Amino acid sequence: MTTTATRPLTGRPALLGLALSLALLSQLGIAVFVFQVVSISLIPVWIGFPLLAGSIALCRYFTDLHRTISGTVLGQPIQRPYLPLPEGGWFGKIRTVFTDPATWRDLLWLIVNAVTGLVSGVTVVSFLAGSLFYLTFPFWWPLFHADDIDPMLLGVISMSTFGESFRAVPAGMILVALWWWGAPKLLRANAHVAKSLLAPTERTRLALRVQELSESRAESVDTHAAELRRIERDLHDGAQARLVALGMSLGMAEEAVAGDPAAARELLAEARQSTSKALSELRDLVRGIHPPVLADRGLDGALRALALANPLPVEVTGELPGRPQAPxxxxVYFAVAEALANMLKHSGATTGWIRMSYEDGRLGVSIGDDGKGGASITPGGGLHGIERRLAAFDGTLMVTSPVGGPTTLFVTLPCELLTGPQPAQ
Known part of the structure; x- marks a missing residue:
């Protein structure tokens, strides 16, 4: 259950457009409610099942849209609350949907939103329209005067002359101030109502968390097994083979040292080369398990070393106030290394950057380039491997890569930073 932070919506023009949208969507929600109720009532007839599947999908799409809107208003994403569907046939899935409290909370929200969404949206728009009307009321006075109508200021004070029409201007200014102050609060109140019904309950949070941890554990086990196979393969095909060749060369040199010293010297030189290559491969293997630069210089220094070793110019900015735990x-190190490797192979970039930050208990690293874009997370790809590695630590990977670039990867992990001298790792 991963989310990304959003900034609260504060611009008044955006709030006005949002208010209009909420008012219209609140009434559209009535049609969604009726569609789902009719689908449920038709379950005894065979056509009810496909209608129910369509109505539930439509309702969840509609509520997901409002979760996004409300999360933007609040500056805090609202998670989907639905229980995971079981494996197997459609009967078990339908039963899970029916027993999921979120399904019925969605229906309740459709009714509530038909009132709260309409009232909040119309109120915000009406306050602004009324304030603009009063501010410009002297210009409209001839229209009222032509029809012999004495308009009322705020429904209380009669205005019977052109001079009295200017009384509306201060009232309009007051209404503008009230709208400026009250519109965000009213829309946030409506967003809180949506959150109270559309966000996961504690039971749902626990179920989703169990599912996420199960998937993360399974992926971690698979990743660990693949890593062990890689180490075993590298040892068998690399260092072990060279050590066997080294033993054979030394045995042959031992036999030739008395009869053919020149051949013995060649065999010893070959053995020395095999030793150097075996040591080099062992160093590479150890570096692939836990790079020594991490133990020596920490994550900050290790990422800067990665940037220096990259053929492309990569700028590193930001500093960490401490060190994360070794895992x-x-x-993070291998995630950044994989991202830089993908940048070099596929992006066609000329420059890149790495930015580090730590805020509210979350470590963040963004990796970007000015390449051609179009990157995405696909099963079996390098980015999917990064995502799986981060998932073991409740981390997330978000990719923004429009066609034409630029590409930016956002890596975030919850962690505590350690300060002071660190023990050897």
Missing amino acids: VESA
Whole structure:
């Protein structure tokens, strides 16, 4: 259950457009409610099942849209509350949907939103329209005078002459101030109502968390097994093979040292080369398990070393106030290394950047380039591998890569930073 932070919506023109949208969507929600109720009533007839599937999908799409809107208003994303569907046939899935409290909370919200969404949206728009009307009321006075109508200021004070029409201007200014102050609060109140019904309950949070941890554990086990197979393969095909060749060369040199010293010297030189290559491969293997630069210089220094080693110019900005724990450091390091490798292979970029930050208990690293874009997370790809590695630590990977670029990867992990001298790792 991963989310990304959003900034609260504060611009008044955007709030006005949002208010209009909420008023219209609140009434559209009535049609969604009727569609789902009719689908449920038709379950005894065979056509009810496909209608129910369509109505539930439409209702969840509609509520997801409002979760996004309300999360934007609040500056805090609202998670989907639905229980995971079981494996197997459609009967078990339908039963899960029917027993999911979120399904019925969605229906309740459709009714509530038909009132709260309409009232909040219309009120925001009406306050602005009324304030503009009063501010410009002297210009409209001839229209009222032509029809012999004495308009009322705020329904209380009669205005019978052109001079009295200017009384409306201060009232309009007051209404503008009230709208400026009250519109965000009214829309936030409506967003809180939506959150109270559309956000996960504690039971749902627990179920989703169990599912997420189960998936994360399974992926971690698979990743660990793949890593062990890689280490075993590298040892068998690399260092082990060279050590076997080294033993054979030394045995042959031992036999030739008395009869053919020149051949013995060649065999010893070959053995020395095999030793150097075996040591180099062992160093590479150890570096692939836990790079020594992490233990020596920490994540900050290790990422700067990665940037220096990259053929493309990569700028590193930001500093961390401490060091994450070793497993987190390793996960972030390899995620950035994989991202830089993908940048070099596929992006066609000329420059890149790495930005580090730590805020509210979350470590954030963004990796970007000025390449051609079009990157996405696909099963079996490098970005999917990064996502799986981060998932073991409740981390997230978000990719923004429009065609034409630029590409930016956002890596976030919850962690505590350690300060002061660190023990050897």
